Amino acid sequence: MIVTSALRLAAAGSAAMLLVLSAPVTGAATPSRPPAAAPLLATGSATEPTPPARRFVDPARLDRPGTQVQPLAGAPAVPSPSALSWVVADADTGEVLAARAAHRKLPPASTLKTLFALTALPQHEASERHTVADEELTGIGEGSSLVGVKEGYTYRVSDLWNGVFLSSGNDAVHVLASMSGGWESMARQMQEKARSLGALDTHVVSPDGYDASGQVSSAYDLAVFGRAGVRDPEFIRYCSTAYADFPAGSWSYGIANTNRLLTGADGVGRYPGLIGVKNGYTSNAGNTLVAAARRGDRTLVVSVMNPQSGGGLAVYEEARELLDWGFEAAGRVRPVGSLLPPTSPEGRAETKEAGAADARAVSVRGGAGAPAAGPARAGAIAETGGPSVALPLSLVGSACAAALVLWAWRRRVPRP
DSSP states (O other), rough: HHHHHHHHHHHHHHHHHHHHHHSSSOOOOTTTTTOSSSSSSSTOSSSOOOOOOOOOGGGGGGGGGSEEEEEEOOOOOOOOOOSSEEEEEETTEEEEEEEETTOOOOOOGGGGGHHHHHHHOOOOOOOTTEEOOOOOOOOOOOOOOOOOOOOTTTEEEHHHHHHHHHSHHHHHHHHHHHHHHOOHHHHHHHHHHHHHTTTTSSSSSSSTTOOOOBBOOOHHHHHHHHHHHHSSSSHHHHHHHHHHEEEEEEEEEEEESSSSHOOGGGOOOOOEEEEEEEEEEEETTEEEEEEEEETTTTEEEEEOOOSSOOOTTHHHHHHHHHHHHHTTTSSEEEOOOEEEEEETTTHHHHHHHHHHHHHHHHHTTTTTTSOOOOOOHHEEEEEHHHHSSSHHHHHHHHHHHHHHHHHHHHHHSSSO
């Protein structure tokens, strides 16, 4: 009777275990399904949409010495600017068409104001009015370019931005920085903005671009800033303005953009379709320029740092050559790099095919921070998607084996 009871208990336990294993688990989380309140796929879509085709580019190529270009049949010969560093890129796709010493760290001069604008523009409405205090004009570097901001005068924010973009006014930068947290805070904000855009060569010390120990950027980073700027209508409105009136109390005076490709000043011909962006100069940095132009449905951005020959206006002519080449080379060169940050959805799509597949899988499973869906990780998810059957089945088997052993032992023991 004892043996029979043991067998019955083992059988009952086995049946209970099997019933538990076959029942659905109602409280278990499903790692591969996003919350119902925030679906990542369109309603009714059973699979992830097919992403647009992307061309793989090797980011390490831009670290190589010499001019980097991958011409196809019929491609025009790439120019040979005298600049220490330069980049030509498609502003829409972010593809770098050609470059030389793209990541060489050099002083940027006032082209750093592009990063200042990307950081500070969203913080104030153009119509906001501000009365300048004396302390906001302290600390301006000797020999700085100025638009003429005066203590006690009231300016619209749009006036101050005209002073930044047209006259490269360091006085306007100081006031806007003061309005946006202060000089030191603005330097930190700009540094964070640069990193968020994938611009890792830039170190900000003086937000106006004035020469400062340790302050550097690169042609790559300046092209990144230029591309980000021309995707912002407010940024474009200021950087493409050739002439404006600047207030001076009860009257105003005219100011002109110092970008000669935009105004045609000093014998430099205007560039057709030029959007603008920003030029700069210091004795330490030499001449620097970020320029963008549109032709048809194509927009290019170029950055040129410190031409070594041709005088002070060479930076504009070298930028012109690069823009002309970029438009002519459309569809006739393979990209040699990308301006897209690798941490952005766009940037991930430009990486190797496996990396892009992982990024898409992360997106489907619930966004950034989810583990990559490589083969090993996919197997791990399958293993943790429900209760494991191995342990319960082993327990059932052990119970049955114990019952059989007990039965055999009872048969061998002589009855009294």
